[in-house]
Amino acid sequence: MFPQVDCSGSPQLGAGVNVLQKFVLRLLLAGTLALSSSASADQGTCRGTSRVVEVDTANGPKIGKFQYPGTLDLGLREVVLTFDDGPDPVLTPKVLDILDAYCVKATFFLVGKAAEAHPDLTLEIVRRGHTLGNHSWSHPRSLRRMPSAKGRLEIEQGFNAIYTASAGALAPFFRYPGLSESRSLNKFLQDRQFAIFSSDVNTDDWRKHIKAETIIKGTFQRLQQRGKGILLFHDDRPVLVEALPTILEGLKLRGYKVAHVVPKGPRLEPWASDRSVAQAPVDKPSVYSGSKATPVAHSTPDALP
Numbered sequence: 001m002f003p004q005v006d007c008s009g010s011p012q013l014g015a016g017v018n019v020l021q022k023f024v025l026r027l028l029l030a031g032t033l034a035l036s037s038s039a040s041a042d043q044g045t046c047r048g049t050s051r052v053v054e055v056d057t058a059n060g061p062k063i064g065k066f067q068y069p070g071t072l073d074l075g076l077r078e079v080v081l082t083f084d085d086g087p088d089p090v091l092t093p094k095v096l097d098i099l100d101a102y103c104v105k106a107t108f109f110l111v112g113k114a115a116e117a118h119p120d121l122t123l124e125i126v127r128r129g130h131t132l133g134n135h136s137w138s139h140p141r142s143l144r145r146m147p148s149a150k151g152r153l154e155i156e157q158g159f160n161a162i163y164t165a166s167a168g169a170l171a172p173f174f175r176y177p178g179l180s181e182s183r184s185l186n187k188f189l190q191d192r193q194f195a196i197f198s199s200d201v202n203t204d205d206w207r208k209h210i211k212a213e214t215i216i217k218g219t220f221q222r223l224q225q226r227g228k229g230i231l232l233f234h235d236d237r238p239v240l241v242e243a244l245p246t247i248l249e250g251l252k253l254r255g256y257k258v259a260h261v262v263p264k265g266p267r268l269e270p271w272a273s274d275r276s277v278a279q280a281p282v283d284k285p286s287v288y289s290g291s292k293a294t295p296v297a298h299s300t301p302d303a304l305p
């Protein structure tokens with residue numbers, strides 16, 4: 001079910017990729033994707049993950065310029081790949097193969113219920129070297145609008161389900177469904193020393209009826225404005241699976257590097273109960289490798305899945 005991938009060769013991405021690669025070439029010719037002077041197509045297909053970025057979650061950092069002042073301390077033309085809403089038994093394995101073909105590592109924000117239903121696939125994501133984060137138990141449309149206790153339960157149950165399915169290989173990373181945050185749940189997460197992930201560059205792959213070409217073009221246009229950042233994808237969307245090889249190829253052609261985000265510090269313990277919030281560990285590390293995030297009032301985008 002999960003074939004090994006030889007990263008020394010060319011990616012085996014299926015016939016559909018060629019069509020999209022042609023599309024990218026058209027964009028390049030049209031000047032939409034202006035190549036950097038240093039970018040070179042002969043760098044080899046498999047550039048791989050450039051470096052590992054450790055995130056110290058001790059202070060509950062809020063990460064991602066889409067919502068917060070702070071984000072990861074990435075270099076110019078450096079991106080982080082994140083995938084929400086999986087694991088999907090059909091599409092997530094395809095995404096894993098595509099990532100393997102380009103030898104890049106990502107962070108998967110899993111839905112607890114889906115992780116519980118597909119523990120083998122959850123473990124396979126770990127085995128391929130990716131990072132796991134929590135995206136709630138059942139992916140409610142808006143945690144912000146739920147009673148706070150119910151919201152906490154969503155976070156806690158999601159954590160426990162992914163923790164169990166992954167045999168403990170879960171980072172203290174949380175991303176709200178729909179990026180629909182609340183102050184009380186932020187405090188709950190920060191008390192538990194979770195990093196709260198938003199994004200820097202959205203790809204719109206969640207939109208109904210969006211085409212792969214539109215995702216690709218929009219992603220690169222937004223990325224060009226920032227020059228770096230955390231990209232937000234959804235690995236349960238067929239159109240994203242269609243677009244992803246071309247996006248990774250486009251990143252390579254334009255000289256972008258892919259960084260892999262991992263948590264700093266010891267492994268997590270199972271989340272015993274809501275009541276244990278008051279018993280959070282006290283020996284906190286003091287350094288956060290990314291930019292400091294400070295609490296701000298902001299509008300929350302409920303539109304994202």
Ligand SMILES: [Zn+2]
Pocket residue numbers: 084085135139176177178304305
């Ligand atoms: Zn989601």
